[in-house]
Amino acid sequence: MLNDAASGRGLRTLILGGIRSGKSAFAEELAGRAGVVRYVATAAVDPGDADFTDRVAAHRVRRPGQWTVVEGDPVAALADPVRMTLVDDIGTWLTGRIDARAAWEAPRGTVAADTDALVAAVTGYQQGLVLVSPEVGLGVVPATRSGRLFADEIGELNQRLARVCDEVYLVVAGVATRIKSADVAGPADVSAPADEKVSGAAVSAATAPSGTDPVATGLTAVALDSAAVPTDSDSPDASVGDETVHDAPIFATIPALDAHIRAEAEARQLRLTKPAGALGRLEVLGNWVAACQGVCPPKQFERARVVIFAGDHGVARHGVSAYPSAVTAQMVANFLAGGAAVNVLARLADATVRVVDIAVDGETDPTVSGYKIRRSSGSIDREDALTEGQVNAALAAGRAIADEEIDGGADLLIAGDMGIGNTTPATVLIASLTDTEPVLAVGRGTGVDDAGWMRKTAAVRDAMWRARPHLKDPIALLRVAAGADLAAAAGYLAQAAARRTPVILDGVVITAAALLAEMLAPGAKDWWIPGHRSTEPAHQMALTKLGLQPLLDLDMRLGEGSGALTALPILRAAVAALSEMATFGEAGVSTAETPSEVVS
Template sequence: MTATPEPETNSTPLRPVPPPSAGARNDAAARQLSLTKPSGSLGRLEAVGEWIAACQDRCPPSPLVRPRVVVFAGDHGVAVHGVSAYPPEVTAQMVANFTAGGAAVNALAQVSGASVRVVDISVLTDTDPSVSGHKIRKSSGSIDREDALTHDEVLAAIDAGRAIADEEVDSGADLLIAGDMGIGNTTPATALIAALTDTEPVAAVGRGTGVDDAGWIRKTAAIRDAMRRARPVVKDPIALLRVAGGADIAAMAGFLAQAAHRRTPVILDGLVVTAAALVAEESARGAREWWVAGHRSTEPSHSIALKHLRIEPLLELDMRLGEGSGALVALGLVHAAVATLSNMSTFADAGVSTEITADTAE
């Protein structure tokens, strides 16, 4: 039975999401039992295949032919206060690198059968018109001392993320990955996660791009101050994004929620994307059923967010790059899960016995 969505309001523009098909998931689980293998012998690949079948509402599921990565780029004012090992101008430089095909996400997409799009949501400088059509502003505010966005900018960023998801699904994408690029973006991401999970900053803060001890102290202080500013609005996801988030994170939240509404599976990437997912689930309840986590980042707040979402990562490779890189590595596992569920023979088709009989035991 499809749940009736709650009415939208100005303070909660994301709607609850109906779950993937329980019937198709059950059919897929039953098919797993009929395939030429011991029950459960493919481990979590079996569950992933059943999840894709549920998302597609068909068993066996169809191969994924157009996975799509969208990298959301945005700067953050807090980056100028020594919370990152890299200067803010790297964001725009990396946007150009993505467009030219020279980044890790491009290399991994090529071997994973995916394609890459980069969108400038809030890069500090001007970027090429081909990537800046959904731009909200130039850099988000420094969350330790000012709001990241205005209320209207939060709503505009969420709408941009929704529109981008619609564009991709309407163009044929059958699986989506959100990637992130923004110097300093792990600071608002960690602040959001720590605020929503009631975690002390020192337990949540990681090294990001590789800051030294002094940088870690500055980053922890910035997150502490942002959390103090955000405490009065922690129960309001839109206000929380305004105070302690950023345009890129708000856009990702809209993107992830809309992908679920469009019944399109998503592989979550690392810390920043999962922070956006945590906020999206706060408003678009049920969206998490349309997501799997590609990997577990070395950032401590990523594990905190995954636990809160009750999602176990597919891989643990000590990655912390972002860009969608960890999700792309996990995409190969999703392809494998679909292939085994769809292409293996059943015991009946292959003429393979399913149990020991009295004759064969002698």
């Protein structure tokens, strides 16, 4: 729905629905496929109306942080074109215009100059435009003169807007049906076919790995063939195929943890046979799991799942690591054989391991390469890590992988990493987003010597310079300064939160991806707990930025998910304590408030 190929302008889309129909959420998803959006909020908040103020606040929270918000008149906003504009909503704007003209008791047509101006502004707008408006037939309109006036005015205005818009959707109970489609669908059109019903969270896919449902996984349209796309001179064989990904995947609004259940868990902790707070942070962890699961007492994890995102990085060719890139593919084989540290720790913690080749610079087993984006990401100190299509495909792959695991029964997820040179882009992302000098953020990674550390620091410095213009745009930042494996991990972490599934974060690489996931899906961090703090200095910087406290500090720096797996038994202990301990009443043990009777 981005552009009309015949006219060269952006498509105009009108979304209609009743109160609480899900029309705004659907509009945000649709507009958000264009990337950064200008959101024109037409509501004027009345501080005396607490309910309406809360509704406006809820809308603000779910908007991506990189969107631009304009509060006021859409006619004035549309005079300044940007790539994508979302106006929400027309009904509130019309009410404001009737108020401004004191026209509630006036004849119909008193606000004609205003509605004419809006229709003209929409007709003349050449960029992408999404309009949200109430369908008056689906709402409750008071049978008063004012109510009839509003119904007549909004009904006529909606008809005029529908005539000048390329496509119109009707949203009922969160399901959008396209009732008017554009005559010409541009090459970036990823909207549903006419009369097809789509959920607000669905993103279409032209191609998905065997055995997956493109709509369920959220993959965007991808077309692959055997021809390699042009790449930089350092990476002549980097691309797996000539891919076209139309839009970045859109992540659903992140739900809040269940505050009511958390309060129940806190109250239950006080009834367990122990002094209040005696189990320290275990109590906080147990309460967190209960809030994630929405049940108290919480259930023990039945299917903890580790997904290792494997990928190489072009910067490794320039002496930033103690090991050659060939080790990545070798370690993927080791994971499959069950011989790596992650396998050993997973068996001990009652978890299972999956490895996915996202960008390994070599051939891997076909069972792990279904989501492969390219062979090695670019050398970020001198070139972009990915193309626009590749970063979108990587994000979509991570989202799809999370969906597969959760749909397969996973109730706790862990993200692991494997890739020679991957701490370099991780450090670039963290240092850039925390405004930290490279010399303070760069660690030893796989154990480089002083000369290697100096080369790594120089590479981080140069990549940070290239990343600087993109600090407010997480997708551009992943494209320029990260890599396919980090982008996929970011998509995985964001989608896990959207699907209400807790995650244990691992080390510096995964936590760097988490920073970007939080930008893509604000509020996702509430669903994560850091397993440990690694020896990489950038790791603590990222944890501080996210406001998260690690469970362990054991001087670990392996990656793979090893730190998260080492912490998993602690999380299991927190769940067991909250769910399996007896209460004072059950055990017949006196509480501090009701001591046993003293017999003289």
